[in-house]
Amino acid sequence: MIPIGDDPRRRSWPWVMVTILVANVVVFLYQVSLGPAMGPWIQSMGLIPVEILTGKDVPLVDPGPVVVTFLTSMFVHGSFLHIASNMLYLWVFGDNVEDTLGHAGFAVFYLVCGAVAGLTHVFMNPDSLLPSVGASGAIAGVLGAYVCIFPSARVRTLILFSHSLP
8 A cells, every 4th residue: 555645734834844855856866976976975875774883884884973874864865766665655644743843843854763763773784794775664553653643644645566477
């Protein structure tokens, strides 16, 4: 099922959600424009548990503080499908959550959810050298808030059926 809309009406324009969505798309377009340099760039922007726990880049790619990757990793995505699905869910559900929490409240909530997801990844995979990227943790927080705030909301979905021949 793919969400395509919902019934709660918002009272104000969700400019924080739209700004986050546009920032994700701009970062993704920049990312794919890097060509062969994309891999090292993702390595430096992604959240790598070993780097967080040691405080050092492995390998030393970017001399900046590794804690910044809690933020940067939320704007880097692994593929077109990855960013498309994250941004679709943000578009459908984020506006109503922002309307309820307020603009500043939504911004803080979104970033905290993304950081908590990053911390969860670090503690579940403390020896990992693989970069974690994407807004999925922040989006999961938005979905959780939506379900709590609008438990009886009607969500319109597109359902795709697959038929295989015997």
